Amino acid sequence: MIAAPDRTPLPREFFDRPVLEVAPDLLGRVLVRNTPEGPIELRLTEVEAYDGPNDPGSHAYRSRTARNDVMFGPPGHAYVYFTYGMWHCLNLVCGPEGTASGVLLRAGEITKGADLTRKRRLSARNDKELAKGPARLATALDVDRALNGTDVCASPDSPLAILSGTPTPRDQVRNGPRTGVAGEGGVHPWRYWTVNDPTVSPYRPHAPRRRST
Numbered sequence: 162m163i164a165a166p167d168r169t170p171l172p173r174e175f176f177d178r179p180v181l182e183v184a185p186d187l188l189g190r191v192l193v194r195n196t197p198e199g200p201i202e203l204r205l206t207e208v209e210a211y212d213g214p215n216d217p218g219s220h221a222y223r224s225r226t227a228r229n230d231v232m233f234g235p236p237g238h239a240y241v242y243f244t245y246g247m248w249h250c251l252n253l254v255c256g257p258e259g260t261a262s263g264v265l266l267r268a269g270e271i272t273k274g275a276d277l278t279r280k281r282r283l284s285a286r287n288d289k290e291l292a293k294g295p296a297r298l299a300t301a302l303d304v305d306r307a308l309n310g311t312d313v314c315a316s317p318d319s320p321l322a323i324l325s326g327t328p329t330p331r332d333q334v335r336n337g338p339r340t341g342v343a344g345e346g347g348v349h350p351w352r353y354w355t356v357n358d359p360t361v362s363p364y365r366p367h368a369p370r371r372r373s374t
Contacts, residue, residue: 334353
């Protein structure tokens with residue numbers, strides 16, 4: 162008999178570790194998004210680590226700004242950013258306060274509240290695509306900048322929370338280059354995913370955006 166996922170919230174100590182330890186350990190954990198319409202739950206299947214000042218691909222590589230301020234705060238908080246003028250992405254802050262490292266939540270399987278996510282993801286061809294990619298994940302869970310700074314360790318009833326779930330066995334975890342990261346930061350094999358899971362997004366190398374003529 163397969164044991165039910167652990168409903169215990171992850172403690173702050175879980176996130177107060179080096180980001181390259183936290184990232185693969187997040188696979189199989191359960192992200193809870195409590196909305197006015199009801200709760201949504203997602204089993205994490207793909208993440209990416211960003212190591213602050215040690216990582217040219219990180220938003221916090223150069224300095225502290227109004228945009229990335231949450232990344233320098235205490236671990237176990239949500240860092241939400243807006244990109245390309247269109248999409249939000251959800252990250253979890255890791256490491257000791259001041260280190261500015263975090264994990265981008267790239268994909269997962271909706272295990273509760275799929276009916277709520279389908280309303281936001283009308284282009285999804287099936288439920289496996291509801292949260293297949295970081296922008297899709299944030300859209301499906303109705304995540305925007307209003308949730309920036311949310312404490313995911315405070316309570317299972319908070320707008321965002323992380324439960325222990327069922328950690329993915331290490332022999333089922335793979336890692337490789339991060340998706341769409343350019344320059345020196347693109348070489349780090351800091352994307353982690355659950356092998357053969359249909360909700361994992363396809364890898365795409367960085368492609369420079371062309372200016373319109």
